[in-house]
Amino acid sequence: MDSKEIDEKFDAIYMAILLGYKSAAQSAFKISIQKAVDLKLDQVIDFLEKEDMSCLIRDIEKFRSYRMTKSRY
Numbered sequence: 001m002d003s004k005e006i007d008e009k010f011d012a013i014y015m016a017i018l019l020g021y022k023s024a025a026q027s028a029f030k031i032s033i034q035k036a037v038d039l040k041l042d043q044v045i046d047f048l049e050k051e052d053m054s055c056l057i058r059d060i061e062k063f064r065s066y067r068m069t070k071s072r073y
Helices: 003-018 022-050 054-071
Strands: none
Touching (some): 003 022, 022 054
């Protein structure tokens, strides 16, 4: 996500709150945070691949799958 896309997402969340759609705003916020975390994890994995640190990559992948499982509940 670039800064314009982030601004647009948070503007939409703000508008949803103003219009009284609090649960929709909460869901949109949660999804935006998950996407941001995934983007950062991808960047870390790319760096680790360049440094040949496969053990850490596996740990991050485990964390990601655990986080995805927890977020469904």
